[in-house]
Amino acid sequence: MRYAMAIDTKKCVGCGDCVVACQTENNVPIGYCRDWVVEVTHGTYPQLELEIRSERCNHCDNAPCVRCCPTGASHYADGGIVLVTEEKCIGCGACIASCPYDARYPHPEGYVDKCTFCHHRVEKGQKPACVEVCPTKCLYFGDLDDPHSDVSKVLKKRKFKTLIPEAGTDPQLYFLI
Amino acid sequence: MREELIISGRMNYKVDPNLHIWGWEIALYLFLGGLAAGVLFFAALYYIRKRDDEYEAAVKWVPMLTPFFLVIGLGALFLDLHHKPFFWRLYTTIKLQSPMSWGAWTLMVITPLSIVWGATYVREMFPKWDWKYKWLYDLEAFFIKNRMTLAWIMITFASILGIYTGILLSAFNARPLWNTSILGPLFLVSGMSAGAALIMMLSKNPLERKRFAQMDLMLIGIEIFLIIHMFMGFKASTAVQIETANLFLGGPYTLPFWIFAVFLGMVLPAMLEIWELKGKHIPVYIPALLIIFGNIMLRFIIVYAGQASRYLY
Structure with a gap:
């Protein structure tokens, strides 16, 4: 089992519902974000290209945060989801410095x-909160090992990219282009 | 033109707008760790080479200061932890892939070792010292008898500690400035140079001062070689590394790095030491303090600039 997420950059309108849903679902403290929306403008007027990406932790297969964590608080849970055990974390910040996506912060x-990929929902068979609420249905979540999962099906049909593959982290967020 | 904006808003504490998770605490910890490693390395080295009576400051009494350096450094590290009540978790596991984990264990060995090493010389340096209890005298006799074994353990762990202060940073591939294997040897050599400078400054023996001035000259030479090598590596590498090098070659860290760390902390004291060795009288504390100042600057600049260097996407 390997959980992953696909984000359709052609369908995302940058409304930020995913961010609000995450903050509500996970009781994220005010002023903090586990996910965020990036807008990239490329070119010069009038030849402008726009890409909108809903981003979060990449739940990497070769996660530098897990490698650098001195206590084992950062770990791979079932399905490759990268989680932090709160009572093992000393808050040293090594994982924060080691993440090329700046996806972590000190609570x-x-x-x-x-981001936990809403692990507490996923283990009940539900989708992450951000995927559930997306009004344009641009987020796909599921098991890459299951050919019938939403994410497997969309990745079979569409071209995609990952962020900073050269960092060698083997990220599991796929951006449909 | 390419513009990238976070439109949903994100201002995570210590992460945005630029990463600043580590501040002065880590820089100070790395400096004091390197300094202690340098002093303990020379103490063990000259004891093993049976020069302890010749180099008294290096072997016998400057190492007595190292437990203070290590404890202050560890105190700074503790201050930096965000989840302080759980610090003991560091010692419930050993993760070889995490430099911070084996560094914590190295400190667990070398801190008591530095106390024991200093304690074995207390009565020799302060003849009126009284241990009060017989078992403390027995313990002292045991460690004095086994000083050679202690010296070998200490030289090994001092080297590991010195390298660790650099490898701690170089393990982070997300920060291109840190992600170079040169940081390990650079911080080791730089810590040894600070250690030699401290011994040189505190020693009363002209022969010992001369030996450590020569040692420092050699170490500064190696440091400059490693720094040039590091920048050559960056400039010949990928876009992110070139961008990183540019932080120091025209970017915001150019002046602090080349003036404070390299010129004032390495080149100027090296020149002063050359003059001194040629017979001109220069007060020893000037080059020594400059070297220590340069050492502190190097740690601060690398810690801060490393967090400003990042992947571009």
Whole structure:
């Protein structure tokens, strides 16, 4: 089993519903974000290209945060989801410095926090909150090992890219282009 | 033109707008760790070479300061932790892939070792010292008898500690400035140079001062070689590394790095030491303090600039 997410950059309108849904679902403290929307403008007027990406932790297969964590608080859970065990985390910040996507932050309570792919929902068979609420249905989530999952089906049909593949982290967010 | 904006808003504490998760605490910790590693390395080295009576400051009493350096450094590290009540978790596991983990264990060995090493010389340096309890005298006799074994363990762990202060940073491939294997040897040599400078400054023996001035000259030469090598590597590498090198070659860190760390901390003290060795009288604390100042600057600049270097996407 390998959970992954695909984000359709052609369908995303940058409304930010995913961000609000995540903050509500996961009780993210005010002023913090586990996911965010990036808008990239490329070219010069009138030849402009726009790409909108809903981003979050990439739940990398070769996660530098897991490697650098001195206590084992950052770990791979079932399906390759990268999680932080709060009571093992000393808040040293090594994982924050090691993430090329800047996906982690120190929670006001001290431990390090980040996107969990809504692990608590996924283990009940539900989709992550951001995927559930997306009004344009541009987020796809599922098991890459299951050829019938939403994410497997869309990745079979569409071209995609990952972010900073040269960092060698083997990220599991796929951006449909 | 290419413009990238986070339109949903994101201002995560210590991450945005630029990463600044590590501040002065880590820089100070790396400096004090390197300094202690340097002093303990020379103490063990000259004891093993049976020069302890010749180089008294290096072997016998400057190492007595290292437990303070290590404890202050560890205190700074503790201050930097965000989840302080759980710090003991560091010692419930050993993760070889995480430099911070084996660094914590190295400190667990070398801190008590530095205390023991200093304690074995306390009565020799301060003849009126009284351990009060017989078992402390027995313990002292045991460690004095086994000083050679202690010296070998200490030289090994001092080298590991010195390298660790650099490898801690170089393990982060997300930060191109840190992600170079040169940082390990650079911080080791730089820590040894600070250690030699401290011994040189505190020693009263002209022969010992001369030996450590020569040692420092050689170490500064190696440091400059490693720094040039590091920038050559960056400039000949990928876009992110070129961008990183440019932070120091025209970018915001150019002046602090080349003036404070390299010129004032390496080139000028090296020149002063050459003059001194040629017979001109220069107060020893000037080159020594400059070297220590350069060492602190190097750690601060690398810690801060590393967080400004990043992948572009």
